[in-house]
Amino acid sequence: MLLGIYAIGLLFGGREFLVARAGTQVDPGSEEWSRMAAVIAEINPADADTDFLLAMEALQEGDQPRYIEYMESALGKGVKHNNLLLSEYAHHLMRIQAPFQSIDIALNRWRENHQLSFEIVSLPLGQGPASQQDYNAIRRELDAIDWIYEWELREPSGDMLQWVLLLQFEPAEEAAIRDVIEATSILLLPSEARSRLRVRCTSWEDCQSQVR
Structure with missing residues (x-):
């Protein structure tokens, strides 16, 4: 898909x-x-x-x-x-x-x-979690990325008009931005499909769902 x-x-x-x-x-x-x-x-x-x-x-x-x-x-x-x-x-x-x-x-x-x-790496997002279920889905995906030491999602407030994902490196691991794009793109999937599907991206514009 x-x-x-x-x-x-x-x-x-x-x-x-x-x-x-x-x-x-x-x-x-x-x-x-x-x-x-x-x-x-x-x-x-x-x-x-x-x-x-x-x-x-x-x-x-x-x-x-x-x-x-x-x-x-x-x-x-x-x-x-x-x-x-x-x-x-x-x-x-x-x-x-x-x-x-x-x-x-x-x-x-x-x-x-x-x-x-x-x-830290600061990555503004076009879409953030709309519910606790959404947040839990992103958390599962981000926690599984080896090179991320810590992360935090900040919701829009004041001058910050969009969700922002803050990341810290795990020094011994090589970073790959694709991992983060795929993790946050889990919100593009229907909530009932997130446990059996994952997102794989070849570019910023080309992301597809795959069976886990």
């Missing part, structure tokens, strides 16, 4: 990013960010952190190709120390619903280089 498009409705708003070297919070797209990026680019244009600053500026300007170019340049320099860079790129790939393999590479690069980080 074809389940159709996985509606994830990702939002990108006015986030503030912690710049490790500056030690302060600066909003990408602000004049302060632009000045900081320009100064660092002039002092050390070949540095991976410079690419990151320029990438975030490009993203705020809506220039996604330039964002990707700068981020790939930074990653190509073997950057490992910048937890925010690795985290942001993984989250960006999820926001644009990039191929699973690309997201997995980014997630595992982040996981391997910052195993003790307290930061």
Whole structure:
């Protein structure tokens, strides 16, 4: 049974990013960010952190190709120390619903280089549980994923207009975003069928039910 498009409705708003070297919070797209990026680019244009600053500026300007170019340049320099860079790129790939393999590479690069980080994977969902039965179904699926250490579902409230799934890595296990998409897609199945069927996805748009 074809389940159709996985509606994830990702939002990108006015986030503030912690710049490790500056030690302060600066909003990408602000004049302060632009000045900081320009100064660092002039002092050390070949540095991976410079690419990151320029990438975030490009993203705020809506220039996604330039964002990707700068981020790939930074990653190509073997950057490992910048937890925010690795985290942001993984989250960006999820926001644009990039191929699973690309997201997995980014997630595992982040996981391997910052195993003790307290930061989490944040995945907004197009649909959340409407009942305790729905919640229990998602819980069974997520608890069965080896690479997830802890998880939490947060319902819409205040400025958060949709359900958000928060995940923490199990450091010794390799992450695969497909597992999470399939687990949360269990809600697309009728409640009476969830014990005998599971969801398998080949992409964000192509998910099908299978007998367990």
